[in-house]
Amino acid sequence: MNSISVRALLVRGMLAGLIAGAFALVVAYLLGEGPVDAAIAFEESHAHEHGGEELVSRTMQSTAGLATGVLLFGVAIGGIAALAFCFALGRIGRFGPRATAALVAFGALLSVYVVPYLKYPPNPPAVGDPETIGKRTTLYFLMILLSVLLSIAAVILGKRLAPRLGNWNATVAATAAFVVAAGLAFAFLPSFNEVPKGFPATVVWEFRLATLAIQVTVWTVFGLVFGHLAERLLAPAPAAAEGTSTASRAAAAAN
Structure with a gap:
């Protein structure tokens, strides 16, 4: 694979990662903010001392801060996964661009998140x-x-x-x-x-499910979008190829 194709796939991977991040942002806001708020409320209710005013408000954290973090994460993992795709294409079997993108996304979800998640599951604030x-x-x-x-x-x-x-x-x-x-x-x-004594088990469970849902969303959307973009780049539509072949035959007949 030449450097031009790698660069084009890298750009498409980052774009697909950005789109995946946008979907994950919605999931994070809808599923993740509730458990985080509950954990913060528990922490504040059991705190003996307060360290003064927070530097960044909770509203900012749950909106602009969350969006910035999730979208940048999507772009970063999209670029890395695109490079992994370039290495894997044609080396892990006779799979086309879509199937290879799906396998890379699934493998990344499994190895980068699910397996470590099973050993060290994420915890909400105050845990x-x-x-x-x-x-x-x-x-x-x-x-x-x-x-x-x-x-x-x-x-x-x-x-x-x-x-x-x-x-x-x-x-x-x-x-x-x-x-x-x-x-x-x-x-x-x-x-x-x-986990501190008295911390609601449901908050921990809901937070961990939310983080898992975010990762599944990121990698699923990335695999689908990047697979489509990679296939359009590497395997042009049959109709276009057929049209080119027809035009070539017509030109040959005219000569």
Whole structure:
């Protein structure tokens, strides 16, 4: 794939990420703001001291701040996923641009979010010990790195086993290997249970479901939009190709 195609796909990936971010913003506002407000209310009601006026108002956080964060996140992951698409196209099987985009989006959702989510689920405000935030953040990103590397290893393993076991059996074997390896990581990495006493369990549950819904929205919309844009770039419409072929035959007949 030449540099011009990569650049064009990168731009389309960022555009698709922006569109995905816009959809995710709606989900975040509708599903996520309620649990966040409830968690903040719990934190304020149990706080013994107040540190003065907040630097950024809650209204600003839930509108412009939320929009900026989600949209920038969409653009960033769109660009990264587009580069991953450029590498994966033609290397993970005989898939077209749409199918490859869908597989990249699904793989990213699984490895970058779902697997780390199962080990270290996100928590709303007021949940978590401030003294362990550095350790928790480091372990979370370590889990993301391990999950991505294990996913890549599973794909490589599946491709190498396919000639001997067939595509289906190779896929099952590679998936099983990924699950076992991820399970070992879950077992050896430390866990945290820092939900304060009396904190509503429903708020934690609703917040975690909201974050999962946001990620599913981002990657689903990205996969659909980017797949369409990539296919239009890399595989022109058959009608256009047929029209070109007809014009060429007509010109040849005239000569």
